[in-house]
Amino acid sequence: MKKIISLVITLLIVLSAFIIPVSAENEIFSTEVVEYYKSLGLQGTTINVYNWGEYIDDEEIDVITQFERLTGCDVNYTTFESNENMYSKLSGGGVSYDIIIPSDYMVERLLSEEMLLPLDYNNIPNYEKYFDSEKYGYLVENGISDYAVIYNVGTTILIYNKKFVDEIPTSWKVLWDEQYKGKVLMFNNPRDAFAVAQFALGQSINTTNMADWDVAADYLLEQRKLVKPEYVMDEVFIKMESGEYAFATYYAGDYELMVENNPDLGFAFPEEGVNTFYDAMCIPKGSQNKKGAEAFINFMMEPEIALANAEYIYYATPNKAVLENEDYSLADSEAVYPENLQNTQEFHNLPTDTLQYMNNLWMKVKGENDAGGLYAGFFSAIVVIVVILIIHIIKKNRMKKYYNV
Amino acid sequence: MTKTSPLAKLYIALVFIFLYAPMVVMMVFSFNSSESTYIFEGFSLQWYERLFHDKVTMDALKNTIVLAITSAAIATILGTLAAVGLNSMKNKHIKSSVMTVTNIPMMNPEIVTGISMMLLFVFAGAMFSKRDVLGFGTLLVAHVTFQLPYVILSVLPKLKQTDNKIFEAAQDLGCHPLKAFFKVVFPAILPGIISGAIMAFTLSLDDFIISYFTNGPDFQTLPIHIFSMTKKRVKPDMYALSTLIFGAMFVLLILMNVAQSRSDKKQRSKGDK
Numbered sequence: 001m002k003k004i005i006s007l008v009i010t011l012l013i014v015l016s017a018f019i020i021p022v023s024a025e026n027e028i029f030s031t032e033v034v035e036y037y038k039s040l041g042l043q044g045t046t047i048n049v050y051n052w053g054e055y056i057d058d059e060e061i062d063v064i065t066q067f068e069r070l071t072g073c074d075v076n077y078t079t080f081e082s083n084e085n086m087y088s089k090l091s092g093g094g095v096s097y098d099i100i101i102p103s104d105y106m107v108e109r110l111l112s113e114e115m116l117l118p119l120d121y122n123n124i125p126n127y128e129k130y131f132d133s134e135k136y137g138y139l140v141e142n143g144i145s146d147y148a149v150i151y152n153v154g155t156t157i158l159i160y161n162k163k164f165v166d167e168i169p170t171s172w173k174v175l176w177d178e179q180y181k182g183k184v185l186m187f188n189n190p191r192d193a194f195a196v197a198q199f200a201l202g203q204s205i206n207t208t209n210m211a212d213w214d215v216a217a218d219y220l221l222e223q224r225k226l227v228k229p230e231y232v233m234d235e236v237f238i239k240m241e242s243g244e245y246a247f248a249t250y251y252a253g254d255y256e257l258m259v260e261n262n263p264d265l266g267f268a269f270p271e272e273g274v275n276t277f278y279d280a281m282c283i284p285k286g287s288q289n290k291k292g293a294e295a296f297i298n299f300m301m302e303p304e305i306a307l308a309n310a311e312y313i314y315y316a317t318p319n320k321a322v323l324e325n326e327d328y329s330l331a332d333s334e335a336v337y338p339e340n341l342q343n344t345q346e347f348h349n350l351p352t353d354t355l356q357y358m359n360n361l362w363m364k365v366k367g368e369n370d371a372g373g374l375y376a377g378f379f380s381a382i383v384v385i386v387v388i389l390i391i392h393i394i395k396k397n398r399m400k401k402y403y404n405v
Numbered sequence: 406m407t408k409t410s411p412l413a414k415l416y417i418a419l420v421f422i423f424l425y426a427p428m429v430v431m432m433v434f435s436f437n438s439s440e441s442t443y444i445f446e447g448f449s450l451q452w453y454e455r456l457f458h459d460k461v462t463m464d465a466l467k468n469t470i471v472l473a474i475t476s477a478a479i480a481t482i483l484g485t486l487a488a489v490g491l492n493s494m495k496n497k498h499i500k501s502s503v504m505t506v507t508n509i510p511m512m513n514p515e516i517v518t519g520i521s522m523m524l525l526f527v528f529a530g531a532m533f534s535k536r537d538v539l540g541f542g543t544l545l546v547a548h549v550t551f552q553l554p555y556v557i558l559s560v561l562p563k564l565k566q567t568d569n570k571i572f573e574a575a576q577d578l579g580c581h582p583l584k585a586f587f588k589v590v591f592p593a594i595l596p597g598i599i600s601g602a603i604m605a606f607t608l609s610l611d612d613f614i615i616s617y618f619t620n621g622p623d624f625q626t627l628p629i630h631i632f633s634m635t636k637k638r639v640k641p642d643m644y645a646l647s648t649l650i651f652g653a654m655f656v657l658l659i660l661m662n663v664a665q666s667r668s669d670k671k672q673r674s675k676g677d678k
Contacts, residue, residue: 048622053633054640058459065460076623077461079633094527094539095621237638242443257638261441286536 028061028304034070040295043072047098047292050086052279053079055101055152057305057312067299073292082189090115096286098293103279105191107148108349110282116147117283123294124149126301130321136278148280149297152315155344156192156275157252157335158268164246165266172200172270175247176219181227183246185239188231190362191347192275193220196249199272199345206348210357217361224365231366240265251277253314255335267335273343278318428651435644442641453649456642465630466646469610472541472626476548477605483549484556484605485598489590491557492564511554519618522547526619539621547619548609555608556601563597564590596665603661607654 027034049064056063056077064075080086083106089095090110102110110116121127127149136153139145160169164183175184175196187193195205197216207213223229232239232248240248241261252267259265281300283293299305303321307328310317316336322328330336350358434442438449456462487507494500510518523539526546530538567590575585613628620629631643 046623050622052636053630054637058461059455062458062460077464078620078622078625079461079630081633081635092523092527092618094523094530094537094543096537097622234635234638238442241441254637261439288537 028066029070029302033302037070037295037299038072040071040291042289042292042295045289045292046074046076047289047296048076048078048096049099049296050078050080050089050097051099051101053081055079055279055313057308059312061305061308063300063305063308066305067296070299071292071295073289073295075296090284096288097284098287098289099296100282100284101151101279102282103347104277105347105349107144107280107282110284111144111147112349115285117285117287117290118146119149119283119297120290120294123291124298124301126298130301130303130306130319132318132320132323136318144280148282149301150278150280150318151300152253152310152313153276153278153318154315154336155252155269155277155338155341156195156249157255158270159240159248159250159255159258160266160268161240161243161246161262162264162266163243168266169247169268170271172196172272175229175249176200176223176226178226180246183244184223184227184229185232185236185245185248185250186223186229187249188233190358192249193231193362193365194358195275195345195347197223199270199274199343202272205275205345206350208351208354210354213354213358213361217365220365251315252335252338253316253330256314256330256333269338269341271342273345274341276341276344276346279315431644432648432651435641435648437641440638440641452640452642452645455640456645459642462627462630462642462646465625465627468541468624469627472544472548472624473606473609476545476552476609477602479545480549480552480556480605481598481602484553484601485560485594487553488557488560488564488594489586492561507557508554510551511558515551515612515614518551519547519615522550522615523618537621539619541621541624543619543621544616544624544626547615548612551612551615552605552608555604556598559601559604560594560597563594567593599661603657610650 058064064077067073068075080089083103086100086102087106087109090097090100091113107116131149133140133145136145136150139148139150158169158172158174160174164180165174174180175186186196194213194216197219198205198207198212201216201219203212203216230239230245236248236250237254237258239245240258243262243264255265255267281297283290283297287293300309301319303319303325306317306319307322307325310319310322311329314330314336316330317323323331325331433445435452436448436450437445438447438451491500491503491507494503522543526538526543530536572585572589575589576582580588611628612626613632616626617629617632620626627646631639634640634643
């Protein structure tokens with residue numbers, strides 16, 4: 001036992017030697033900036049940040065560590081993978097966060113339920129300096145900018161493989177083309193998947209008319225029958241890069257990530273329109289350290305930090321300093337910064353009954369083909385069990401005959 | 406000795422391939438020099454290097470290990486005590502009903518356990534007007550709860566095997582009951598305790614659902630962290646991490662087996678004398 005313990009300890013020591021302490025690197029910020037964050041008096045405080053997974057740079061600049069170093073404020077950093085899960089955690093109680101980063105429709109929902117605190121822009125001087133408020137002026141008009149600062153923006157996009165597709169697709173309807181059977185990847189979340197069908201049908205993606213949703217669901221079912229699409233989220237990277245699929249629907253910045261590993265890929269913005277989205281930094285009610293949270297939002301807009309994040313995430317940034325920076329590698333990307341996009345639509349918060357209806361329809365869309373397989377599997381399992389039982393009984397009877405008679 | 410038929414050999418080979426092929430693939434690609442997950446472009450340790458520089462992941466790993474060790478230790482002690490108590494119960498009906506009750510957390514779907522735990526903690530927090538109850542403490546309680554039945558189930562059979570008369574004989578010869586327990590009963594049930602502890606440890610290590618509902622902003626475990634990456638790509642440094650964890654588990658299990666067989670040998674040679 002002792003030997004085991006000592007072995008484990010030596011292993012741990014060897015492993016910990018690998019963890020090279022953060023070296024005293026060159027200062028990336030100007031003295032003014034350093035002094036500003038030092039003067040905020042956040043030393044010894046804590047903020048709880050709740051962000052999407054893989055949605056902050058930790059390679060070029062370790063953003064969290066730098067913030068902790070400059071302000072002396074500890075960051076508890078945790079991650080979520082969908083707006084809905086973030087919402088349930090936030091509204092479940094027993095926790096309080098200081099920063100959350102929901103998407104557009106979730107910001108609206110949180111606002112309508114009065115779960116956000118208004119921001120004090122005196123504590124976020126970088127907003128005035130670097131935020132592209134011309135382009136995103138509509139947020140000021142509808143009052144959202146009082147509560148949220150955009151972190152990233154993006155659109156959905158149609159990704160195709162030039163090996164299978166000869167000409168640039170112009171319509172979402174190619175995803176209904178039978179010749180690409182088994183080679184189509186669709187979003188595996190109801191809102192984005194329905195949006196594809198709704199764009200193809202020319203509907204509003206925020207319709208509250210149940211009949212519209214029925215039509216869209218039927219259209220998705222038709223697609224299931226015609227091309228047998230696979231519904232994926234992060235697997236889309238591996239699958240598109242492997243070059244075995246013709247089409248995928250995903251988010252624009254992620255196309256740039258994929259094309260780095262598979263140059264055969266191309267993208268298109270279908271003429272029926274695409275969904276534009278944003279993720280924004282907000283302070284939820286119950287925040288224990290609002291000043292710290294505002295300092296964090298301000299810090300995320302520092303040109304150096306915003307650049308590092310933009311290069312890490314590959315989504316479009318609303319930060320003017322990054323867009324003007326010559327080192328920014330994505331500035332020329334037509335996928336990330338498209339010009340003259342037409343017919344774009346944003347997601348808005350839907351009433352609960354519409355959401356419920358959509359989720360039920362989504363189950364139906366995804367379920368119908370699986371059900372056949374499920375029944376077959378269930379049936380064959382029963383057959384196997386019955387056969388095993390019969391063999392068992394026969395054996396038992398034989399044993400009885402041989403030994404008991 | 407009977408000869409194994411080639412069919413049986415083939416079957417075993419298939420089973421092992423299905424069990425280990427995914428892990429082998431993951432290990433191979435953790436050494437890939439590019440980010441690609443379908444072409445091996447060359448050997449490199451870059452993902453391991455990146456892994457150790459990834460503060461959030463390393464924090465999550467540290468949290469997971471701390472939680473697994475503490476919760477397994479508590480569950481092992483509580484579970485062993487419970488098993489001893491259950492074993493010495495005289496009334497059969499009470500005994501079986503207590504067993505059923507302790508087994509419920511094991512049978513219960515994890516999501517039910519998780520949500521009910523969360524509700525309980527939030528409710529208790531509201532009662533004592535404590536705002537942010539969810540955190541390490543609640544995770545610890547939740548993990549100990551679902552580990553307990555496994556520990557009890559692995560200790561109880563060992564207790565049944567040991568002859569209670571030896572324990573009584575030790576006391577007859579003037580041994581204090583507590584000392585008699587540690588001298589006589591404890592060594593006999595030690596294998597059960599150890600396997601229970603390992604079970605509890607590994608269960609805690611890979612639990613996702615219950616942790617998901619009971620964790621707080623200052624304590625995120627590794628499974629939750631990895632799951633949150635599913636909108637973006639799961640990076641190869643996660644393969645590196647999984648490879649390391651698998652390796653550590655493998656070494657631990659081999660060491661346990663070696664220790665076990667040695668102590669068995671010792672006992673046998675003692676018995677021979």
